[in-house]
Amino acid sequence: MPRCLSLKLSIEREEPFRLANVELLSYRHSYNVRYGLLTRELRFRDRAGRETSLRSRRFVSMTRMHLAAISWELVAENWAGSVEVISALDGRVVNRGVARYQQLWGRHLDPQGPRVHAPDVIALKVRTRQSRIEIAQAARTRAYMGGEELDVARSTYQTEDYIHQVLRFDLDQGSSARVEKLIALYTSRDRAISEPLETAGRSVSRYPSFGDALEHHTQAWLELWEVCDVQLPRDERVQFLLRLHIAHLLQTCSPLTSHHDAGVPARGLNGEAYRGHVFWDELYVYPFLSYRLPGVTRQLLMYRYRRIGEARANAARAGLAGAMYPWQSGSDGEEETQVVHTNPLTGRWERDLSRNQRHVNAAIFYNVWHYYQITHDADFLREYGAEMMLEIARFWSSLAHFNPDRGRWEIHGVIGPDEFHERYPGESAGGLRNNAYTNVIVAWICETAQRVLDLLPAARRALLCSRIGLSDDEIRKWQAMSRKMFVPFHGGVISQFEGYEDLEEFDWDGYRAKHGNIQRLDRLLRAEGDTPDRYKVTKQADSVMLFFLFSPTELGDLFARLGYEYSDDLARRTIDYYDRRTSHGSTLSLVTHAGALARFDPEGSWERFIAALGSDIDDTQDGTTTEGIHLGVMAGTLDVVQRAYLGIEIRDDVLYFNPTVADRLDGLRLSIQVRRTRVIVSLDGSEITVAVPADGNTGPINVGVGVAARELCAGQSVTFKLW
Amino acid sequence: MPRCLSLKLSIEREEPFRLANVELLSYRHSYNVRYGLLTRELRFRDRAGRETSLRSRRFVSMTRMHLAAISWELVAENWAGSVEVISALDGRVVNRGVARYQQLWGRHLDPQGPRVHAPDVIALKVRTRQSRIEIAQAARTRAYMGGEELDVARSTYQTEDYIHQVLRFDLDQGSSARVEKLIALYTSRDRAISEPLETAGRSVSRYPSFGDALEHHTQAWLELWEVCDVQLPRDERVQFLLRLHIAHLLQTCSPLTSHHDAGVPARGLNGEAYRGHVFWDELYVYPFLSYRLPGVTRQLLMYRYRRIGEARANAARAGLAGAMYPWQSGSDGEEETQVVHTNPLTGRWERDLSRNQRHVNAAIFYNVWHYYQITHDADFLREYGAEMMLEIARFWSSLAHFNPDRGRWEIHGVIGPDEFHERYPGESAGGLRNNAYTNVIVAWICETAQRVLDLLPAARRALLCSRIGLSDDEIRKWQAMSRKMFVPFHGGVISQFEGYEDLEEFDWDGYRAKHGNIQRLDRLLRAEGDTPDRYKVTKQADSVMLFFLFSPTELGDLFARLGYEYSDDLARRTIDYYDRRTSHGSTLSLVTHAGALARFDPEGSWERFIAALGSDIDDTQDGTTTEGIHLGVMAGTLDVVQRAYLGIEIRDDVLYFNPTVADRLDGLRLSIQVRRTRVIVSLDGSEITVAVPADGNTGPINVGVGVAARELCAGQSVTFKLW
Numbered sequence A, B: 001m002p003r004c005l006s007l008k009l010s011i012e013r014e015e016p017f018r019l020a021n022v023e024l025l026s027y028r029h030s031y032n033v034r035y036g037l038l039t040r041e042l043r044f045r046d047r048a049g050r051e052t053s054l055r056s057r058r059f060v061s062m063t064r065m066h067l068a069a070i071s072w073e074l075v076a077e078n079w080a081g082s083v084e085v086i087s088a089l090d091g092r093v094v095n096r097g098v099a100r101y102q103q104l105w106g107r108h109l110d111p112q113g114p115r116v117h118a119p120d121v122i123a124l125k126v127r128t129r130q131s132r133i134e135i136a137q138a139a140r141t142r143a144y145m146g147g148e149e150l151d152v153a154r155s156t157y158q159t160e161d162y163i164h165q166v167l168r169f170d171l172d173q174g175s176s177a178r179v180e181k182l183i184a185l186y187t188s189r190d191r192a193i194s195e196p197l198e199t200a201g202r203s204v205s206r207y208p209s210f211g212d213a214l215e216h217h218t219q220a221w222l223e224l225w226e227v228c229d230v231q232l233p234r235d236e237r238v239q240f241l242l243r244l245h246i247a248h249l250l251q252t253c254s255p256l257t258s259h260h261d262a263g264v265p266a267r268g269l270n271g272e273a274y275r276g277h278v279f280w281d282e283l284y285v286y287p288f289l290s291y292r293l294p295g296v297t298r299q300l301l302m303y304r305y306r307r308i309g310e311a312r313a314n315a316a317r318a319g320l321a322g323a324m325y326p327w328q329s330g331s332d333g334e335e336e337t338q339v340v341h342t343n344p345l346t347g348r349w350e351r352d353l354s355r356n357q358r359h360v361n362a363a364i365f366y367n368v369w370h371y372y373q374i375t376h377d378a379d380f381l382r383e384y385g386a387e388m389m390l391e392i393a394r395f396w397s398s399l400a401h402f403n404p405d406r407g408r409w410e411i412h413g414v415i416g417p418d419e420f421h422e423r424y425p426g427e428s429a430g431g432l433r434n435n436a437y438t439n440v441i442v443a444w445i446c447e448t449a450q451r452v453l454d455l456l457p458a459a460r461r462a463l464l465c466s467r468i469g470l471s472d473d474e475i476r477k478w479q480a481m482s483r484k485m486f487v488p489f490h491g492g493v494i495s496q497f498e499g500y501e502d503l504e505e506f507d508w509d510g511y512r513a514k515h516g517n518i519q520r521l522d523r524l525l526r527a528e529g530d531t532p533d534r535y536k537v538t539k540q541a542d543s544v545m546l547f548f549l550f551s552p553t554e555l556g557d558l559f560a561r562l563g564y565e566y567s568d569d570l571a572r573r574t575i576d577y578y579d580r581r582t583s584h585g586s587t588l589s590l591v592t593h594a595g596a597l598a599r600f601d602p603e604g605s606w607e608r609f610i611a612a613l614g615s616d617i618d619d620t621q622d623g624t625t626t627e628g629i630h631l632g633v634m635a636g637t638l639d640v641v642q643r644a645y646l647g648i649e650i651r652d653d654v655l656y657f658n659p660t661v662a663d664r665l666d667g668l669r670l671s672i673q674v675r676r677t678r679v680i681v682s683l684d685g686s687e688i689t690v691a692v693p694a695d696g697n698t699g700p701i702n703v704g705v706g707v708a709a710r711e712l713c714a715g716q717s718v719t720f721k722l723w
Helices: A196-206 A210-228 A236-252 A282-290 A294-305 A308-317 A358-377 A378-399 A435-455 A458-468 A472-484 A508-515 A519-528 A547-548 A552-563 A568-579 A588-597 A603-619 A631-645 B196-206 B210-228 B234-254 B284-290 B294-305 B310-315 B360-375 B378-399 B434-453 B458-468 B472-484 B508-515 B519-527 B545-549 B552-562 B566-579 B588-597 B602-613 B633-646
Strands: A007-011 A023-032 A037-045 A051-059 A067-076 A081-090 A109-118 A121-128 A134-145 A155-157 A160-171 A177-189 A340-343 A348-351 A400-405 A408-409 A410-416 A649-651 A654-657 A669-674 A677-684 A687-691 A701-705 A708-711 A718-723 B007-012 B022-032 B037-045 B050-062 B067-076 B081-090 B107-118 B120-127 B134-145 B155-157 B162-171 B178-187 B339-344 B349-350 B402-403 B407-412 B410-416 B649-651 B655-658 B670-672 B677-684 B687-691 B701-706 B709-714 B719-721
Touching: A007 A051, A007 A067, A051 A210, A067 A081, A067 A210, A081 A177, A109 A134, A109 A155, A109 A160, A109 A196, A109 B050, A121 A160, A121 A196, A134 A160, A134 A196, A160 A177, A160 A435, A177 A196, A177 A210, A196 B310, A210 A236, A210 A669, A236 A603, A236 A631, A282 A294, A282 A358, A282 A631, A282 B107, A294 A308, A294 A358, A294 B378, A308 A378, A308 B196, A308 B402, A340 A519, A340 B134, A358 A378, A358 A435, A378 A435, A378 A458, A378 A472, A378 B294, A408 A472, A435 A472, A435 A547, A435 A552, A458 B210, A472 A552, A547 A568, A547 A588, A552 A568, A568 A588, A588 A603, A588 A631, A603 A631, A631 A669, A701 B701, A708 A718, B007 B050, B007 B067, B037 B210, B050 B210, B050 B402, B067 B081, B067 B210, B081 B120, B081 B134, B081 B178, B107 B134, B107 B155, B107 B196, B120 B162, B120 B196, B134 B162, B134 B196, B162 B178, B178 B196, B178 B210, B210 B234, B234 B284, B234 B602, B284 B294, B284 B360, B284 B588, B284 B633, B294 B310, B294 B360, B294 B378, B310 B378, B339 B519, B349 B633, B360 B378, B360 B434, B378 B434, B378 B458, B378 B472, B402 B472, B407 B472, B434 B545, B434 B552, B434 B701, B508 B519, B519 B677, B545 B566, B545 B588, B552 B566, B566 B588, B588 B602, B588 B633, B602 B633, B602 B687, B633 B670, B677 B701, B709 B719
Parallel strands: A654 A701, B655 B701
Antiparallel strands: A007 A081, A023 A037, A037 A051, A051 A067, A067 A177, A081 A160, A109 A121, A121 A134, A134 A177, A155 A160, A340 A348, A400 A408, A649 A654, A669 A677, A677 A687, A687 A718, A701 A708, B007 B081, B022 B037, B037 B050, B050 B067, B067 B178, B081 B162, B107 B120, B120 B134, B134 B178, B155 B162, B339 B349, B402 B407, B649 B655, B670 B677, B677 B687, B687 B719, B701 B709
């Protein structure tokens, strides 16, 4: 969108101030994590020797969807004279945030013209080139001195894609002025408007002062923190990073943004990497949201429901039934995954088979089911959720085939989350045989889809089966698959896919010694004419995902139904096996390993948790953070705390807690919401206390630790002894 | 929007068939209320003596939001030859449905161009003139014979705002063909699209056959009927009309339409009268919806929430606090009420003061509260509902002033629902003093707004009070007003407004003898140079609304808090007093009187209920039904059945039934949903049975009749003896 949250300063009509053309006497740039407020405080001396102090604060409102604001406080420290503040709306923006996209066209906005809406209000409209969405901004700029609005001289300059207003006033030596610029942003997709430019202009005229808007904004954040804060006070850095992640998560997914139909983009709403596309990161994002802001999850799940038509067409094109959601999803839900990509190490274009990551469909199914488990939102399940789940189950069952030699169902031609293995070495076709993660989760999907059918009222079940053409034969096939999916094993561990054991072992130490950071081993190998397909190397958790997504009880049931042995030992061996062969080339992998290891190796888990926590703040992937945050990892660290460390699980209508890494959790305090009832959990020493607040309309809830469980009503609490 | 759901037929390249240029041998036009399917069956002889049978069926899908379809079955009864079927998308539509609007500009669409999307798909895009919303339609037309698609010759004709495709094929004597036209409709406001024209074309290509689409459509209706049907089998006509009303209500307000941000327009989504504006009809619509499809109410209430900014500006312009929603609301929520209107009897322009009907704000407050009572949707109350309720309470309290002589709070300058009284006779300023309906409901609002504050979590309460600037002083004023609003009385009845008793009695019998239908007495009187302001005449229920909206228990509490006597006698006398002085110039009035009379005069109530039921089917208002249905009345008759006749009331967390007009209700059966629990109610002879189905996730619910109450869990039922 056009650039709007900035101001420029010119003293005595000279060249506007930039950091480069002054002598900086002091400078402080800070981001307030609690309130989403960016502050710059600086003092500079210009070429004429004038010293000026400037404090700039800006925010995008958490309480008014269309409002953003910037305020400047200026002090003429040792001079007097005329000041010009330039307040612009600039539609000439170009996407340049990702170095390797420089060859791509970066201008996405067509000008639709500027307008002066009122003496103190300018406005600008642009239109996105492909989707033809109109974006209108209006800016109201006012100057104040000592609490009184200044009667400033104003002049305007405009071109077709730019407009600015100059506010001119005089400053005495030592005196200060304040300039406030309030922004209203509307698009042609917004509801309750006549036309976006007109509405933006009218709205901004009515906005409160910067101070009032900021106060409302901070109060909205306070309210969010009351619901979303995770207190883990034993380690100050951990505490800070958890809150940093909560803040970034809420900037992308909040009650104010969730209806915008942008889904959960991997790099947040403004990161340019991956071109705003939506992958599977929501799998890591919803567990935190659904337990706190279930309405946000619901709205975001609608991003998928609205695109079920494209997903069906996508499946049909591939000769399959049901809905096949794309690996990369954009505005209309078509497959947006690139078919080639550049290796930045060589500049060469390489074939890209990553669209075979059909497991995104398993993630969507899982997300809907877990949202329902946490909320019991039968309305959503009936109207939207069930259709997605059933169509995804159909997709998987149409992709599977029965292998009579094994007497089991198999899935070929897909890849798991591990993108290092796109095909078998030497084979041209993409995809692998029997990815274990996929096959196990498909068995679970086939079982769960039947439960979904049972949960539907009879008329909706009939309607859905008719509309999507679901037959009894297919349901019987689900029954069979839920009992007879094939899972590959070798040497006492789950094989990532059939044939994994035949791959070569990789010289990790040698390669690390040679290259340092080898997270993106694939690029290094390909630059050398080799391929990761040949080796027992994994970019990110694949089979290990199972131990992150499912509790031991669930996995035990799942494997038992499939007729496979399952034990803690199998889990421990499998996690350990891949842990030693994973580059963690996606930091999501660290989240998964932290979660999976929590029960078996608390120290190892914590180590990976700490690494995941640091991935954006320390930019551990060599510069990718400037291209946009890694939302899945940020949210995933929060989920590790609640699901792996606190051990939250809903089973048989009881909310269980099963803490691990317990010595790290002393002082933990968080609140969650289950089926409309709010629950506050705190862990002190060897005791865990669960309380239901007295306020609000809440039903009773069953909570338990181990085998002990009891019912809590509003205003009650219970303390369990842990060890 | 462009005309799309029609086809034209030309035989042997002659002039296309119209009813006017053939001899009609048989004709049947029917609307299937259960499935929303329009059928025309006809047989005609053209000038060349050819006899042709034609069966046309069309529907707008209840399962796919963007789909509509028409099918033709053609039989060449006594001829053979070539046939052309013309399938058009016509953007040249003009609004001409309301005779008295003929002088207004009727073209609202600007052409954006046609397109041939595929050999069998044409498409057209237009843009609305003021709101600049793009509307795109695509049509896929195919011909079939004996189940096989015909390989027809196709040709296309197009202008900038029109496109058609001609399908040419041959028909043997006695043989039949079928033509199917599927339509996809998208607008630039839709989610999950790239661009509406492209998406419409792509979607229509993927649509199922007419037969399959119709089957899905009918199944969606079956599901809706399972939730929404009201069985009242004793009177066949009553049963039919209740179902007709349910069908029309669901055509306007359904899970497929409720997110369209069109609110609840008084004349449905396609009635042209009142130019699509939104009044207060939702007060009559939500009770039925909230008990059955609460998600639809929630979405529709968002129409108001999204416009709270305009309502605040509207209040501020009037020098008032809070939010003043407009009497007539459109796209952006500004006041759209006309300031003059034509009297069709004289053709003269008359001053229109109807915007002083501020009671629409009371209706919105009431609607949010009742939605919350039925659903316990704390999420909605917290995020949206409370803000609307508090801002409306502020509006009313800023409008009220304290009269020290009376020691009570008064409201001047507004009018009640009765539009016959816009001002005092001889006075120029609009509005009246102390409209009783307004003052009583404001007392209730002031009491209820405090309860809303208590229901909010502390952080949200703080945020809201800060954002809207609500002070403790105002809350104290609410407390005072809830105890000391002034209510005028005269002669043992509630006065419609202060001074009503001083007006002249009206010669009803004489005027009826002179004019026949005198529902619109105002127009008749003004045409004679007189004004209804002078007389004790009421267009529609005003004070009587109180006995419709509140139960005797609630009214008793309300009056007791105000320090006024309240008794059944007061209610009976007041209803009777106005019943004899009301022209029922809005048929909503019949609904209100039917509801208010139910306890006191079952026969009189039933009589008005029957009159309300017939108002659209019999077009009792002389032709207004062709301008659009009266949605409020249709839904209101359904609410009379549930709230007045079955006596549904939620009080102290118990769902009570208190049947009246009981001998009419034998065999009544309906289902409602309260706080996520579905309840099936049936009345047989002198017994009422309440059952909670076993399927679905439902909590226990307390139900009662009289003083008897008990808890029902899923799968349980209870029968109460009524008399």
